[in-house]
Amino acid sequence: MVSVAVAALHERDPGRLWPLLAAALPELCGGEALIYKLDDWNESEGTVRVSPGVAADELDLLGEEDLGLLRAGYPFAPLYSTGHQRVPVTARQVAGPAWPASPTARLLRRTLDAHHVLGLPLPQTGTPITGCLIYRSGTDFTDDQVRIARRAQPLLAAVEQQRQLLEQWQRQLNARYAPGTGDELAVDCALTPRETTVLLLLADALTAAAIGRRLGISDRTVHKHVENIYRKLGTRDRVSTVLRAQRIGLIPASGPAPGQAPPRKPSRT
Known part of the structure; x- marks a missing residue:
């Protein structure tokens, strides 16, 4: 299992x-x-x-x-x-x-x-x-x-939450950029699919406890994922992380209309 x-x-x-x-x-x-x-x-x-x-x-x-x-x-x-x-x-x-x-x-x-x-x-x-x-x-x-x-059962529930979040994320980014842009950016940032879903829930202002309940994982595991996200995006807190992810196009944000050019790939620092 x-x-x-x-x-x-x-x-x-x-x-x-x-x-x-x-x-x-x-x-x-x-x-x-x-x-x-x-x-x-x-x-x-x-x-x-x-x-x-x-x-x-x-x-x-x-x-x-x-x-x-x-x-x-x-x-x-x-x-x-x-x-x-x-x-x-x-x-x-x-x-x-x-x-x-x-x-x-x-x-x-x-x-x-x-x-x-x-x-x-x-x-x-x-x-x-x-x-x-x-x-x-x-x-x-x-x-x-x-x-x-x-x-x-908990595994099935976790996988279903993962599926729903990733599908919604991909639909939103595909409506703005070329299909597959989100996956390319996640790979460029070295984010795993699990870290990507945690980032999406961070952007929704969920607490670590709420993220854990949503994904069926412990608060400790959520904090570990968040630490990895901070390190990979070069940020120190939730607000700067969400803003950084929006700036590079990794998560949806209000802005230019659909059909715009893909975002620039994140620079490695």
Whole structure:
């Protein structure tokens, strides 16, 4: 799990974060395949994203009725939407002996050769409820595997926060400069993706404690990231750091209209 976290939090492309998790989580939790959701799902809408190894071609051949079952045919949504704690649980634990005979279970056996599914929601999320569905054949997930899934929840939450912040940052800079300018500037400043997200939250005037809660890390870790940012940008405090980052174009600031020339690369001092 540690190696997955390190790889995810050093990935500069936010679009690769969830595929990276999707490749590792099934084996970690005793599963064989995974589908994850980052948007709202109902019977007619919602993007079905699959882990490597899932028969994506076969899923592409499914009709709307079957896709509706993949999106909304599980017993998890009613459980979580009624205010139940966001904890991993298997479909059989929720639905009982009726689960294997359900239309969704029959579809999973046919398309994924899977008999059981584990719901792994992101903790403390509102609506829509986001997270993963992990599948396995044979016997149901064990109690130990469900506990491992629960321990993985903070990692999922941290990666999702990282994805959202980096995507928003890239959209804002791409609207002003050439695509990829933000990543180039971050590399020139030797900022890691994690340090970049901490810098973005510093610019929003969040305290270290608030940044820690947002990113799922300790205050001490936040302070370490902030020290690294100061050193790399050659600054001494929050205000000068934010102004420096805005001046070199690393974070958005009010100013010239979109389409202007890219900012000058930071000088190394």
